[in-house]
Amino acid sequence: MEAPLPPRESGQWVAERSRDVFIEEDGVRKVAELLYALRGSEVFMPQGWKKMNPLAPSFDSDLAINWVFVVDTMNFSFWPDRDDQQCTVTHGGKTYSGYMALCAAVTRAMEEGVPITDAAFMASVSEEELGRILRSDTATPMPMLPERHRALTEAGGVLLHHGGSLRQFMSRGDRDAERLVRHIVDSLPSYRDEATFEGKRISFYKRAQILVADFWGIMEAKGEASIPNLDYLTMFADYRVPQALVYLGVLRYSESLLNTLKEGVLLPSGDRREVEIRGCSIWCVERIKTHLWSLIEQRDGQRSEGINSAVIDFYLWPYAKEHSQEMAHIPIHHTRCIYY
Numbered sequence: 001m002e003a004p005l006p007p008r009e010s011g012q013w014v015a016e017r018s019r020d021v022f023i024e025e026d027g028v029r030k031v032a033e034l035l036y037a038l039r040g041s042e043v044f045m046p047q048g049w050k051k052m053n054p055l056a057p058s059f060d061s062d063l064a065i066n067w068v069f070v071v072d073t074m075n076f077s078f079w080p081d082r083d084d085q086q087c088t089v090t091h092g093g094k095t096y097s098g099y100m101a102l103c104a105a106v107t108r109a110m111e112e113g114v115p116i117t118d119a120a121f122m123a124s125v126s127e128e129e130l131g132r133i134l135r136s137d138t139a140t141p142m143p144m145l146p147e148r149h150r151a152l153t154e155a156g157g158v159l160l161h162h163g164g165s166l167r168q169f170m171s172r173g174d175r176d177a178e179r180l181v182r183h184i185v186d187s188l189p190s191y192r193d194e195a196t197f198e199g200k201r202i203s204f205y206k207r208a209q210i211l212v213a214d215f216w217g218i219m220e221a222k223g224e225a226s227i228p229n230l231d232y233l234t235m236f237a238d239y240r241v242p243q244a245l246v247y248l249g250v251l252r253y254s255e256s257l258l259n260t261l262k263e264g265v266l267l268p269s270g271d272r273r274e275v276e277i278r279g280c281s282i283w284c285v286e287r288i289k290t291h292l293w294s295l296i297e298q299r300d301g302q303r304s305e306g307i308n309s310a311v312i313d314f315y316l317w318p319y320a321k322e323h324s325q326e327m328a329h330i331p332i333h334h335t336r337c338i339y340y
Helices: 007-015 025-036 046-052 062-073 098-111 119-124 127-133 145-160 166-171 177-187 206-218 240-247 255-262 272-300 309-322
Strands: 021-023 088-091 094-097 194-197 200-203 251-253
Touching: 007 194, 007 200, 007 272, 021 025, 021 272, 025 272, 046 206, 046 309, 062 098, 062 145, 062 166, 062 206, 088 098, 094 098, 098 127, 119 145, 127 145, 145 166, 166 177, 166 206, 177 206, 194 272, 206 309, 240 251, 240 272, 240 309, 251 255, 251 272, 272 309
Parallel strands: none
Antiparallel strands: 021 251, 088 094, 194 200
């Protein structure tokens, strides 16, 4: 079987054939200017990752690195069926929802003495026990518990073949982002985020790519996490960042798609419209990155070292969370799946 296009090429393939999602070049230039003003700041450095992930262990150890693996393995589908049915987790006096609720639950488990980052525990934990670990403050449990359980036990089994250490597992990628993503996808079926669009097999690999970026971030790009070609990574195509891209005027939805999303229609994984939202998000961030590189080279006379699509995503995702009220009028697409 023909291998799918890599994420960047997939984004371009989709964007060039999209019928309901469009990239606005004026918006590309506007966001590039916004990011240009932040050049040289912590936003684009590994240290910025830890600021964005305050619940992650703050030390370089197998425990901290495996925390990343546990979280990224279950990092999908947090949106509630209804706004008043949020799964929340309180930790350190602060209440979290969505992805951060998962982070809080995993950190809480570690503090309670649950060996959640141990590969043998991951491989053998029961669904009932995982439900207790991910317990919510509210009557609304963490969505898709059976799917999270399958993904975690699969991941634990794979990790056991590498000495129980994500560090050893990732060493198979030879400190190369492309080989790392391929290794993750080949080893872990739950990370195989692929689709077919206009007769072509494509890939997004959101969780595989974010695992590489998170490995880089939690180790502050040191040692085996010093990955020279991190620019291989694209943005991480989910449901929150596309909303921010529409708000910032980089993406535009057709009236038909807007109406569909406003009606709350669930888009199946692999649906043409869902693929267009994700693919165009990837390609428009590539366009932003390219324009930003040009600004830096033209105005500063230097190359844009370290600014890639992954760190742009690391800026856009918290931006979307921080401005959620201002962009509440822009509908988020909803797809229940294990990929994002």
